[in-house]
Amino acid sequence: MPEGLVLLVNLLRLLARAVVFCLRHPIVSGAVVGAGWLAWRYGWHVPALVGLVVVVGLGVWAAVDRASFVRRVYRPAWSWWRGWWVYRRHWQPVLVTAGLTKTHRGREYLPTLRRVECGAASDRLLVQMLRGQAPDAWEKVAANLAHGFGATLVRVREGDRPGRVWLEFVRIDALASPIPALPIPDASAVDLRAVEVGRLEDGSPWRLRLLGTHVLVAGATGSGKGSVLWSVIRGVLPLMVAGLVEVWAIDPKRMELSYGRVLFERFGRYSSDPGGGMVALLEEAAGDMNARADQFAGHTRTFVPSVEHPFRLIVVDELAFLTAYSPERDLRKRAESALAILTSQGRSVGYCVLGAQQDARKEVNNLRNLFPDRIALRLDEDEQVDMVLGDGARDRGALADQISTVPEVGAGVGFVRLETCPDPVRVRAAYVSDEDIRQMVAYALSGGTYRPEAA
Numbered sequence: 411m412p413e414g415l416v417l418l419v420n421l422l423r424l425l426a427r428a429v430v431f432c433l434r435h436p437i438v439s440g441a442v443v444g445a446g447w448l449a450w451r452y453g454w455h456v457p458a459l460v461g462l463v464v465v466v467g468l469g470v471w472a473a474v475d476r477a478s479f480v481r482r483v484y485r486p487a488w489s490w491w492r493g494w495w496v497y498r499r500h501w502q503p504v505l506v507t508a509g510l511t512k513t514h515r516g517r518e519y520l521p522t523l524r525r526v527e528c529g530a531a532s533d534r535l536l537v538q539m540l541r542g543q544a545p546d547a548w549e550k551v552a553a554n555l556a557h558g559f560g561a562t563l564v565r566v567r568e569g570d571r572p573g574r575v576w577l578e579f580v581r582i583d584a585l586a587s588p589i590p591a592l593p594i595p596d597a598s599a600v601d602l603r604a605v606e607v608g609r610l611e612d613g614s615p616w617r618l619r620l621l622g623t624h625v626l627v628a629g630a631t632g633s634g635k636g637s638v639l640w641s642v643i644r645g646v647l648p649l650m651v652a653g654l655v656e657v658w659a660i661d662p663k664r665m666e667l668s669y670g671r672v673l674f675e676r677f678g679r680y681s682s683d684p685g686g687g688m689v690a691l692l693e694e695a696a697g698d699m700n701a702r703a704d705q706f707a708g709h710t711r712t713f714v715p716s717v718e719h720p721f722r723l724i725v726v727d728e729l730a731f732l733t734a735y736s737p738e739r740d741l742r743k744r745a746e747s748a749l750a751i752l753t754s755q756g757r758s759v760g761y762c763v764l765g766a767q768q769d770a771r772k773e774v775n776n777l778r779n780l781f782p783d784r785i786a787l788r789l790d791e792d793e794q795v796d797m798v799l800g801d802g803a804r805d806r807g808a809l810a811d812q813i814s815t816v817p818e819v820g821a822g823v824g825f826v827r828l829e830t831c832p833d834p835v836r837v838r839a840a841y842v843s844d845e846d847i848r849q850m851v852a853y854a855l856s857g858g859t860y861r862p863e864a865a
C-alpha cells in the first residue's frame with residue numbers, strides 16, 4: 411500500500427475515534443469545547459474564572475453534603491477516570507493475552523466493556539461477552555485478568571441479562587485488619603431484622619437478620635466464631651436491658667460464653683451442664699415456644715417483641731457437642747429433637763437459634779438445612795464450603811477454605827449469602843474482646859446508663 415494511503419487511513423481512524431470519544435463522553439468534550447470557545451471569544455481568564463467558580467462550588471457541596479457529593483460527583487468521576495485509564499486503555503491487549511478474543515477471517519472480535527462502577531475497595535465492570543461465550547470462560551482466566559488490570563482478585567458474577575457478566579476487581583482488602591467492637595447502639599436503633607455485626611467487603615455495614623430466621627456459624631477452630639456470637643449479643647444488648655430480648659446461652663465448651671455468664675443469668679438463661687442441664691434448657695425453650703404458638707394461633711401473624719413476649723435468642727456454642735459428641739445417646743436424641751422443634755417452628759413466634767459449629771460435615775449435623783441463614787468462616791476443606799452455604803457457593807467465589815489462619819488477618823472473616831443476591835459476599839465480624847465483654851456487663855447491670863465509649 412502506498413505510504414500516503416496508509417497515512418490517510420490512519421488519520422481517518424483517529425478522526426473516527428475522536429468522534430466516538432466525544433459522543434461517549436459528552437460532559438468532558440462539552441466542557442473542553444465550551445472553555446475553548448470562551449477563551450477564543452473573551453480571552454483565557456474567562457474560562458479560568460468559570461473553572462474556579464465550579465471548583466469552589468464543588469468544594470462547598472462536598473463540605474455541606476459529603477454523601478451526595480461522593481454519590482453524584484466523586485464516584486462517577488472516579489469511575490470514568492479508572493474506566494478509561496485502567497480498563498479501556500488495556501482492554502484489548504489484556505483480553506487477547508488471556509485468550510478471550512476470537513479472530514475469524516482476519517477480523518478480531520473483542521468483548522465489549524459496557525459499564526464501569528468504582529467503589530472504595532473494588533471495581534465492577536459490566537461486560538458483553540462474545541456470542542457463544544459463557545461465564546466459565548472468564549472464571550478460568552480470572553487470575554490473568556487480575557494481574558492484567560492490577561487487582562488482587564477477580565470474581566465473575568451473572569450479568570443483568572444473558573450474554574453479559576459482571577467482573578468484580580478487588581483492589582484493596584477492606585477486611586485485612588481486625589474491626590474493633592462496634593459501639594453499643596441505642597435501643598431505638600436496634601432492628602432485629604438487621605443487627606450490625608461487622609463489615610462487608612465493600613466497607614459497608616454487615617447486618618444480620620435474627621427475627622424470622624435461624625443462623626448457623628460454621629468455622630474451624632480459631633476461625634472467630636466467638637466474634638460473630640458476641641457481636642450479635644452486643645448488637646441486641648440494649649433490648650436485653652429493656653426486657654424485649656432474652657438470650658438463652660448454651661455453652662458446652664465453657665469458654666466463649668462463660669465470660670458473659672452474669673449477663674445471660676440476669677437477662678436470659680445460661681447452662682453449661684453436660685449432665686442434662688443444657689438439653690433441659692433447650693427442651694424448656696421448645697416447650698415455651700409451643701405454648702406461645704398456641705397462644706398466638708389465630709390472633710397474631712407477625713411477631714413484635716414485648717416485655718410479656720420477648721424475642722428469644724438461643725445461642726449454642728458448638729451444636730455438635732449436643733447432637734453428635736455427647737456420650738449419652740438419649741441426650742443426643744433429646745437435643746436433636748428440641749433443636750428441630752425450635753428451628754422448624756420458632757421463627758414466626760419470636761425464637762431464633764444462633765448455632766456455632768466447627769465441623770461442617772453432613773454426618774456431624776443433619777439439622778443444617780433447618781438454618782436458613784448460614785455463615786462460612788474459615789473451613790478446613792474446600793468441599794465443606796458447599797455443605798455450609800449450598801451447592802455452587804465455592805464456584806461463585808466463597809473461598810472459605812483459603813481464609814488466612816493468622817488471627818489478625820483471617821479470624822472473623824467469612825462468606826454469607828445475602829437475601830438480595832445469590833452470590834456469596836465476603837464479610838468480617840467485629841472483634842469483641844474480653845474487655846469489651848466486661849464493659850457490656852457493666853452497661854447492662856447499670857441499666858444502660860454506663861456508656862463504655864464515654865468511660
Ligand SMILES: Nc1ncnc2c1ncn2[C@@H]1O[C@H](COP(=O)(O)OP(=O)(O)OP(=O)(O)O)[C@@H](O)[C@H]1O
Nearest residue numbers: 588631632633634635636637817821822839840841
Ligand atoms: N473478628 C475477629 N477479628 C480479629 N481477631 C479475631 C476475631 N475473632 C477472633 N479473633 C482472634 O482469633 C482467636 C480465635 O477466635 P475464637 O476463639 O473466637 O475462634 P473460635 O472459632 O470460637 O474457635 P474455637 O472453635 O476453637 O472456640 C481469638 O483469640 C482472637 O484473638
